[in-house]
Amino acid sequence: MPVHPSSPLSATVLALRRAGCVFAEDEARLLHETAASADELSSLVERRAAGLPLEHVLGWADFHGRRFAVDPGVFVPRRRTEFLVARAAALAPRRSVVVDLCCGSGALGAALAAVSDAAELHACDVEPAAVRCARRNIGDLGHVYEGDLFAPLPATLRGRVDVLLANVPYVPTDDVELLPAEARVHEPRVALDGGGDGLDVMRRVAAEAPAWLAPGGSLLVEASERQRDTAVEVLRAAGLSPRVLVSEELYATVLVGTAANSPSEDRPKR
Known part of the structure; x- marks a missing residue:
């Protein structure tokens, strides 16, 4: 389900849930915080809904109290x-x-x-x-x-x-x-x-x-x-x-x- 550029947080949560994301609420919040524009938000949500790891979509992973860059194709620290x-x-x-x-x-x-x-x-x-x-x-x-x-x-x-x-x-x-x-x-x-x-x-x-x-x-x-x-x-x-x-x-x-x-x-x- 594509997210309209003006969609509220609840619409993002719904799109992620339909894609099978277990922690849809938390992920939606992070995507909204990361996106610099409505168009970027729509792109991020689509990539996550397509199955890309959240960390690759965001471009970073939270590890040991810090954020570390994680590029596509790179192992995500657990x-x-x-x-x-x-x-x-x-x-x-x-x-x-x-x-x-x-x-x-x-x-x-x-x-x-x-x-x-x-x-x-x-x-x-x-x-x-x-x-x-x-x-x-x-x-x-x-x-x-x-x-x-x-x-x-x-x-x-x-x-x-x-x-x-x-x-x-x-x-x-x-x-x-x-x-x-x-x-x-x-x-x-x-x-x-x-x-x-x-x-x-x-x-x-x-x-x-x-x-x-x-x-x-x-x-x-x-x-x-x-x-x-x-x-x-x-x-x-x-x-x-x-x-x-x-x-x-x-x-x-x-x-x-x-x-x-x-x-x-x-x-x-x-």
């Missing part, structure tokens, strides 16, 4: 992933070195840098569209690279990373087609498909992580509840000390793999 950022902030030492792998929009790394005393922030993604978006969001906070996992990172980071965020894809290949169309159609498959059991990318990250982590540094990844036991073994097999953190409120499962401290003493704070 609210549950705020739990991962919060746990990372609790682990980050003073003047920490942070790396955000599979960074997407760069929201995780930028959010962590905003709430922690990060001395360095480095982020990377294999998707060119994500890299462009992340560079806008991270700006002067750090550096963003294009490439596969650790490959584009400066070699000087080896053995120095205090917090390694890796929001890797963890949806099993056979389950990708079961995802909502918003994700399945409009987000890059490389950001969703985690291989046969969903943990292929996590295995690659865990295998290389010890070479990049500082003594006592931690890798943080998300997984589903049903993957947690296998994911724990993945981290343990890589030589990391694993633990599982759960937020029932956000329905989030975060795994932390911590590297061993140096044989003598913990390294001095920078």
Whole structure:
């Protein structure tokens, strides 16, 4: 149902409801707040009703108390992933070195840098569209690279990373087609498909992580509840000390793999 340029909020709500939007009232309010004109409002509503993710329609996502740009074709940061950022902030030492792998929009790394005393922030993604978006969001906070996992990172980071965020894809290949169309159609498959059991990318990250982590540094990844036991073994097999953190409120499962401290003493704070 097209929205007339002079339509009130209630007409927008109705159009979104008919399109199947569960949170039609909230979305209508955001669309009205975003549109600079009646014609733009009509365009935004039509795009949302056609199935484009709300964040792609608005051009931003609300994450960890801030708005981050999210361009079309870029993975949308999920609210549950705020739990991962919060746990990372609790682990980050003073003047920490942070790396955000599979960074997407760069929201995780930028959010962590905003709430922690990060001395360095480095982020990377294999998707060119994500890299462009992340560079806008991270700006002067750090550096963003294009490439596969650790490959584009400066070699000087080896053995120095205090917090390694890796929001890797963890949806099993056979389950990708079961995802909502918003994700399945409009987000890059490389950001969703985690291989046969969903943990292929996590295995690659865990295998290389010890070479990049500082003594006592931690890798943080998300997984589903049903993957947690296998994911724990993945981290343990890589030589990391694993633990599982759960937020029932956000329905989030975060795994932390911590590297061993140096044989003598913990390294001095920078």
